[in-house]
Amino acid sequence: MAEGRNPVAVASLLLPATLLFIAVLVIPLIMTVLLSFYSWGQYTGIVEDFTAENWIEVFTDPYFGEIFLRTLRISFLATLLAALFGAPEAYILKRMNPRWRGLFMLVILGPLLMSVVARTLGWALLFGGNNGVANQFLMGIGLIDAPLPFMFTETGVVIALAHVMMPFMVLSVWASLQRLDPQVENAARSLGASQFTVVRRVLLPQIMPGILSGSIIVFALSASAFATPAIIGGRRLKVASTLAYDEFLNTLDWPLGAAVAVLLLIGIVLIIVASNALVERRYAEVFR
Amino acid sequence: MSFLELSDLRKTYGNVVALENFNLSVEKGEFISLLGPSGCGKTTTLQMIAGFTEPTSGRIVLGGRDLVSMPPAKRGLGIVFQSYALFPHLTAAENVAFGLEMRGIDRASREERVREALAMVGLKGYEDRYPRRMSGGQQQRVAVARALVIRPEILLLDEPLSNLDAKMREEMQSELLSIQRRLGTTTILVTHDQQEAMALSNRVVVMSKGRIEQIATPVEAYNNPASSFVASFLGKTNTLSGEIRGGTLVVGEFRAAVSGADGPVAVTLRPEKMRFDSTGLRGTVTARVFQGNCWSYQVQTAQGEVLVLRQNDGQPLPVEGDAVFLSWSPADMGLRREGLSHG
Numbered sequence: 001m002a003e004g005r006n007p008v009a010v011a012s013l014l015l016p017a018t019l020l021f022i023a024v025l026v027i028p029l030i031m032t033v034l035l036s037f038y039s040w041g042q043y044t045g046i047v048e049d050f051t052a053e054n055w056i057e058v059f060t061d062p063y064f065g066e067i068f069l070r071t072l073r074i075s076f077l078a079t080l081l082a083a084l085f086g087a088p089e090a091y092i093l094k095r096m097n098p099r100w101r102g103l104f105m106l107v108i109l110g111p112l113l114m115s116v117v118a119r120t121l122g123w124a125l126l127f128g129g130n131n132g133v134a135n136q137f138l139m140g141i142g143l144i145d146a147p148l149p150f151m152f153t154e155t156g157v158v159i160a161l162a163h164v165m166m167p168f169m170v171l172s173v174w175a176s177l178q179r180l181d182p183q184v185e186n187a188a189r190s191l192g193a194s195q196f197t198v199v200r201r202v203l204l205p206q207i208m209p210g211i212l213s214g215s216i217i218v219f220a221l222s223a224s225a226f227a228t229p230a231i232i233g234g235r236r237l238k239v240a241s242t243l244a245y246d247e248f249l250n251t252l253d254w255p256l257g258a259a260v261a262v263l264l265l266i267g268i269v270l271i272i273v274a275s276n277a278l279v280e281r282r283y284a285e286v287f288r
Numbered sequence: 289m290s291f292l293e294l295s296d297l298r299k300t301y302g303n304v305v306a307l308e309n310f311n312l313s314v315e316k317g318e319f320i321s322l323l324g325p326s327g328c329g330k331t332t333t334l335q336m337i338a339g340f341t342e343p344t345s346g347r348i349v350l351g352g353r354d355l356v357s358m359p360p361a362k363r364g365l366g367i368v369f370q371s372y373a374l375f376p377h378l379t380a381a382e383n384v385a386f387g388l389e390m391r392g393i394d395r396a397s398r399e400e401r402v403r404e405a406l407a408m409v410g411l412k413g414y415e416d417r418y419p420r421r422m423s424g425g426q427q428q429r430v431a432v433a434r435a436l437v438i439r440p441e442i443l444l445l446d447e448p449l450s451n452l453d454a455k456m457r458e459e460m461q462s463e464l465l466s467i468q469r470r471l472g473t474t475t476i477l478v479t480h481d482q483q484e485a486m487a488l489s490n491r492v493v494v495m496s497k498g499r500i501e502q503i504a505t506p507v508e509a510y511n512n513p514a515s516s517f518v519a520s521f522l523g524k525t526n527t528l529s530g531e532i533r534g535g536t537l538v539v540g541e542f543r544a545a546v547s548g549a550d551g552p553v554a555v556t557l558r559p560e561k562m563r564f565d566s567t568g569l570r571g572t573v574t575a576r577v578f579q580g581n582c583w584s585y586q587v588q589t590a591q592g593e594v595l596v597l598r599q600n601d602g603q604p605l606p607v608e609g610d611a612v613f614l615s616w617s618p619a620d621m622g623l624r625r626e627g628l629s630h631g
Contacts, residue, residue: 181371181373183369183370183371183373184373184374184375184376186338186340186360186367186369186373187367187369187373187374187375187434188375188386189339189340189359189360189361190338190339190360190361190363190365190366190367191361191386191387191390191434191438192361192362192364192387192390192391192438193361193386193390194361197390201386202375205377206375206376206377283377
């Protein structure tokens with residue numbers, strides 16, 4: 001604490017936020033963790049005892065393993081897709097004539113103003129059935145011969161998630177592009193670098209922190225996304241969040257659902273903390 | 289034909305003319321400064337030589353090769369940017385090595401040349417530092433080393449010293465000069481700092497509003513400014529209005545024999561060429577400022593405020609409120625008939 005500050009004043013200023021934080025985050029979290037150790041029976045309902053059986057079930061039943069693995073795979077692929085499209089998108093936006101930039105910025109960020117459910121339903125319309133717009137288009141341009149299954153497949157969920165999360169990636173890369181000295185590209189060109197070399201050796205390394213932090217955001221949001229996998233994936237293609245939802249509201253096995261939710265939370269936190277540490281260590285020297 | 293030939297260069301942005309009638313011949317090994325206030329077209333000229341901006345019309349020929357149609361990567365010029373534009377994700381040595389790598393020079397001789405270049409700018413031992421961990425002056429040195437290590441035909445300096453503090457700037461000036469003299473690299477410096485241009489260059493190109501005002505050696509430009517713009521931009525100048533009557537110049541109470549037709553003239557005078565005398569233009573000292581090696585005086589005369597610089601050489605000097613007479617040697621003044629309206 002800085003010298004000369006009144007500790008009572010500091011404490012009382014911190015108090016409201018701390019209380020709110022405890023009330024809406026810490027207590028429900030603790031309750032969820034506790035809940036995951038209760039037992040549940042078809043006829044008994046929730047029994048407030050202390051047992052590890054939910055956790056044992058989650059870890060031993062391959063059904064859960066498969067779902068968690070799928071969640072990981074979908075989030076990873078959606079993140080990859082978002083980075084692959086989002087980073088060039090941000091760069092193009094940056095190079096764009098300012099007159100057009102405002103408009104296209106709106107096009108990219110506009111979806112954020114819309115409900116995720118509405119956006120995902122839009123994708124469902126595009127994907128829907130063998131005569132869906134997406135399939136008709138792909139067959140029309142001769143890219144595929146037979147309709148691809150999009151609905152209730154991982155491919156569909158990944159595409160829809162990547163689109164939903166794209167603005168976060170673009171914003172994150174955009175922020176790191178703003179910090180770039182525009183003369184650096186000219187410097188590289190004057191030293192004999194081709195445009196491709198400029199992008200690969202000069203531009204990409206500098207916006208990498210932006211891509212990585214964008215990836216962390218997109219990954220976390222994808223792994224915990226509910227609406228998109230629920231609509232595109234449906235009941236057949238479950239991910240961790242829809243699994244927890246089903247356990248809570250369909251099976252009514254709250255303790256098992258709690259165990260799934262807590263495990264998902266722990267998994268996401270671990271992955272974020274680890275990759276954040278990696279990013280910071282890798283780029284600490286270069287970018288303060 | 290000269291080493292670098294810029295002929296009839298012109299650049300327009302829409303209706304705005306950024307540069308026109310630009311003609312300049314640069315000899316091999318010369319140090320040229322493009323000097324002028326912001327918006328005078330000096331940076332545009334540099335950008336066109338570097339290849340980042342395409343001229344609307346005109347030719348740039350370097351050693352017989354036409355540069356305009358050549359992409360920047362093929363021109364082989366060394367450039368030091370105002371912001372230094374170092375690669376922040378590479379160490380000092382990697383920054384310097386970049387241009388050599390692009391030229392496909394093998395690792396061993398690359399390392400040798402990088403070491404040499406960094407030693408030349410006084411950065412031995414800083415090879416593994418990242419730019420963020422270096423001071424402005426050190427970053428500047430890395431930028432110079434990076435530009436020179438590729439042995440460019442021309443070194444372009446874009447206001448390279450403007451981000452340094454006064455002491456660093458002087459130090460870098462003399463270092464730049466000694467490096468340039470030693471390597472003999474043809475150098476073009478863009479600057480708005482007349483002191484810097486005069487200290488470093490063989491010739492200065494004074495520019496204003498997209499046009500060349502004068503191309504001359506610093507001494508020539510300072511002593512014989514081609515226009516009132518040059519006179520006022522290169523150092524300080526007093527402009528007094530006088531009249532020639534029958535071979536005598538009359539400026540207030542000052543008289544001097546001159547040749548020339550009768551009529552009103554503008555008299556331009558450097559502050560350091562004016563002295564306090566027993567006769568001459570009458571005035572009153574309104575303020576004086578001590579500057580260490582000299583005193584700077586403001587003298588109110590019937591002609592308006594006049595600036596006078598006197599050496600701090602131990603001679604007694606007037607103080608505020610003193611009535612003084614100002615005189616000068618006719619050889620030190622400039623006379624202009626058209627200059628009256630420019631003030």
